Amino acid sequence: MSGSLGSTTSPRVAALCGGIGGAKLALGLYRVLGPDELMVIGNTGDDFEHLGLHVSPDLDTVLYTLSGRADPQRGWGRADETWNFMTAVSELAGEDWFRLGDRDLAIHVLRTQALKAGRPLSCFMADAARRLGIRARIVPMSDDPVRTVVDTAEGVLPFQRYFVERRCEPQVRGISFEGASAARPAEEALTALAGPQLEAILICPSNPYLSIDPLLAVPGMREALVNTAAPVVAVSPIIGGAAVKGPTTTIMTDLGIERTSAAIAAHYRGLIDGLMIDEADAAEVSTLHITVETAPTLMRDLNDREILARRALAFAHRLASMQAGPRRVRA
């Protein structure tokens, strides 16, 4: 893919986003905002090399979701996918614990080729997004490698081994992000987060420990949230004491964290101005020492995604007007 200059328009909204749940809200935002008004800052902590190919699961989920190519049932990978490559890999005794679909494989092969040629991940993803007709910017948190590793009762496991191969079964003792301290944050993301035009920063309902923490571990990212003039809203991934998908509550239990939105609020303390929680958890509101808004946060269809996006943006605007005047102090 040939390079090109990115859009010079500053985004109105920035979304910090992991995989499936986060991408759903990102799609809602993309649909209710103008086409050039959204920047998605994506997690690369679960990137890994598989069969010699550079796989970026979270970035690709965002890419496929925003371009209308995501598989509606699985949430990850592409719609109308076929698996003939994997069948042939198994036949040749190649590693087949992580499944790559035939259509999906194209981006991994082209990305591997691009990175090998010295092209930054961010440039490759920008080109891919453009080719798939996406006008939002999808920005990897860093062009440098950051790798989420999970310390478990069975030893330290790379994220995908823990998540896909072991299906989150080994008990989690801790999570760390190899390479994060040396990683340079995406310049484009820092610029957007500091921009005077920015109206809201949303932390999507992704796994805080596995999908958002790696992003915040990149030097400069946490500071950018602390120092931004825009309101920062997190949407809690917890609904009635459970997460919709993925290992969020498994990990919370393993780490001895209460499976509540209060725990999510505590996790993001100092970074967010408001927390959006599900209506099912309205009873928690009085226990949270932060501005809270309840909304239906389960996103079953496109309409749900758009409604939640509108509610989150309205919440952010309300927070901004509440805090107009003296510089706000975050909860």
Next chain:
Amino acid sequence: MSGSLGSTTSPRVAALCGGIGGAKLALGLYRVLGPDELMVIGNTGDDFEHLGLHVSPDLDTVLYTLSGRADPQRGWGRADETWNFMTAVSELAGEDWFRLGDRDLAIHVLRTQALKAGRPLSCFMADAARRLGIRARIVPMSDDPVRTVVDTAEGVLPFQRYFVERRCEPQVRGISFEGASAARPAEEALTALAGPQLEAILICPSNPYLSIDPLLAVPGMREALVNTAAPVVAVSPIIGGAAVKGPTTTIMTDLGIERTSAAIAAHYRGLIDGLMIDEADAAEVSTLHITVETAPTLMRDLNDREILARRALAFAHRLASMQAGPRRVRA
């Protein structure tokens, strides 16, 4: 794939082989011989890197053909193939002039991974053959890179650019084999060619200029044919002044070579003991200064392949008995 010791049985027959036409005869030989009695020495001159993947078209054609996985119509690639990867590559503006099927892609990805890890091509191909249930040995002519390049009226083109992208349209001025002079020949092939148990060496009806010459350009290969005690038989790829498939006669015309089996005999002069030509060219027999046998060489079905294999082996045995006693001098 895990490594393992190769078969220690010495082959009874060795076949020098390029792509589609050669693989047909190799399959015939494989079926009429005992399962461990055949070694196919394959051309890697048309190997190339595509989309960052190491593609070995001729070796894979042999692999798929011997394992019953080749597409019966195209001759190359796999049966029941799908093309969703290529569709997605095109969508992302990746290079799509050379098409890799979804199933076929597995061997390219795994081979690239193996080579990157320092594993020799020959070990990878031996494992792949075993995994696909093939008991013949498929030996690349060398583990070192040899690249066929075609000097044309439009400049020097890597082989696949000339063959696939340009469909053999630019006029050929010459053909060379980059890296050949420094390439080490496959040890296993040299051992087999020098082995006292070897009953025949067959040069398959592959393109002499593009498929067999690169093989002969690897130091030691030509000498191995000259010095072997076994009879060497070439099967001419020419039938009635034309080649069945591929650019053989196009190249002969471009290079000012007559499109006859006599020209093929001249090309292999000093290397072969006998030439098998098609019945359609029986009139040429008297003009050839070499022992010739005619046979139906067009291989439309499995039966044709087996018949030609039997005829070629019988011819080799006849040559051997003719030359019993004093060391033969080759035509």
